[in-house]
Amino acid sequence: MKTNILVVDDERDFAKMLSERLELKGLSTAVVFDGFKALSWLNENSCEIVLLDLGLPGMNGIDVLPRIKEAHPFVQVVILTAASDVNIAIAGMKLGATDYLIKPVTFDILLGAIHDAQARRIGQEESLRMIETSKMAAFGVLAEGVAHEITNPVNVMLAAAGWVEDLLGDNIVLPAEDRAEMFSALAKIRDQGMRCKDIVAKLLAFGGRIDPTPKSVQVNDFLVSMIKKKGEWAEQLRVDIQGEFAADLPMIFIPPSLFAVALENIIDNSLDAMEGKGGVLRVTTSLEDNFCNLAFSDTGRGIAKADLGRIFEPFFSTKEVGKGTGLGLSICYRMVKGMGGEIWVESKEGEGTTLSVRLPLPPAN
Ligand SMILES: Nc1ncnc2c1ncn2[C@@H]1O[C@H](COP(=O)(O)OP(=O)(O)O)[C@@H](O)[C@H]1O
Ligand SMILES: [Mg+2]
Structure with a gap:
């Protein structure tokens, strides 16, 4: 207590x-x-x-x-x-x-002073929270603006890349090396386009512009489809993704789009950490008291001790500019804390990282 x-x-x-x-x-x-x-x-x-x-x-x-x-x-x-x-x-x-x-x-005067102090503490915490909230609101407006600006051109870029690729593939005769160069340039357009899309999704989630309505979600199913989505990339990186799911997990109550952004980011972080060396990502779920536990254990490069305390901060990223937004884990943190759960990380540099999430289950009827 x-x-x-x-x-x-x-x-x-x-x-x-x-x-x-x-x-x-x-x-x-x-x-x-x-x-x-x-x-x-x-x-x-x-x-x-x-x-x-x-x-x-x-x-x-x-x-x-x-x-x-x-x-x-x-x-x-x-x-x-x-x-x-x-x-x-x-x-x-x-x-x-x-x-x-x-x-x-007298004891009564003491009790009175204690109650006043409690009220004062609540007041101080509330005003801090209000400052935080107004900062968040400002950020939400910014995020929405950025999202609006970036979505259309990105869609055009993606469509154009696909179209040019089709054209080149079938009709135009080009020297082999020019063709290869073109294809690689197109691949870059597509990758960068995807990246922009990803940034937008994260900014939207961070600004709270994602549908916040919680729904009943089957965690295992969610994870399975996310792992499937990452399959091709994992294969390229020579990463083996292993799932070990508790069979008896009840549904949890969570905003699905936000949950998807959060899970995707956690898995992406693990895959990023194994880039160049391959390895294993183990994803497990388990049931404990009234909580559903999720763990993501990778054999990636790990997190430096000095960075461990900062990874949940918004905009903290050790990735090169254009690769990391530093928003992923802060979104996870806010989502998990917002529903009364816990999120924490254990990591050893050079050996790997385990990110754990503990989500409360809805009360049994
Ligand atoms: N599984 C992991 N292995 C190694 N480092 C990690 C892992 N997950 C997170 N990190 C570190 O935490 C930082 C913040 O993560 P995140 O908030 O998702 O932002 P981003 O991925 O955009 O950098 C990353 O830049 C990285 O340094
Ligand atoms: Mg990330």
Whole structure:
């Protein structure tokens, strides 16, 4: 369960009693007795509110406070202090504390301060989310514009390439090497055209312009058809795609076009990573509690340690310009998180990468 409140106080009996009373009010708590412990606890756990005593052994509360706020800006710090330290508590407000209370404090006043701090935290998170949303909305408009601009010429390009290819194939007598060059030029037109189409699909998905209506989807079927679609390319790369699917998977509820963009990108990433060396891509599905797990394991070049934390960022790509948009995994991330799932990656440079996705199943009727 998520911890609501971390109590930091060196008066052990007081701290424990306070935590017990808060628990009785339905709040989950953790207790530490000094500032260093508070910082290390927060590095490994999370909470909404820290009730911080000022007179702590080792690192003083007033020194702990800015460190908490710097590392965990949304954590609300409520200072609990003795009357003699009121001036320090006021200084604490300047350092980002939400409130201060003077001991002894009645339990009701403390609860009131906790509720205010919770509300303030929600407010801060909401305003951040609003900024994010408006950025996304702006991006959506941009994406739509780009999509509109690029779709028509791309379609013309694709059609023209096919037409010229037909013409050359049947009628015109050209020296063999010219013909070969022409064909390779045409292949380039087609590849680049496809690439543009792909970029457009990703921009649309990223801008949220893909039909977001969730539908019942059979994950295994979806994967099988995606793998089939990639068959020819995989063969060229000498990649063996192996599927191992759980037989008893229930349907999941997901926007199908978005799911398709996400899965295609994950598989494309694996294939890209095996370009030049070939290898194996294992795609597995399994059922675990109320989740459907998908895993994509490749024997590709892997991801550098320094990049591991960045691959889900929009526009992060290690691929050459024109080859990577850096949008694929950020689309996956948003889709998966949006439906309450998880997505994570494990990778060893030079050995391979496993991308795992955990999607919640709809509640059984
Ligand atoms: N299976 C994989 N093997 C190696 N690197 C990967 C793999 N999947 C993703 N990556 C890395 O993550 C980056 C971001 O992926 P993505 O968001 O799909 O953007 P793009 O594929 O357009 O570069 C890639 O550029 C690549 O460096
Ligand atoms: Mg990609």
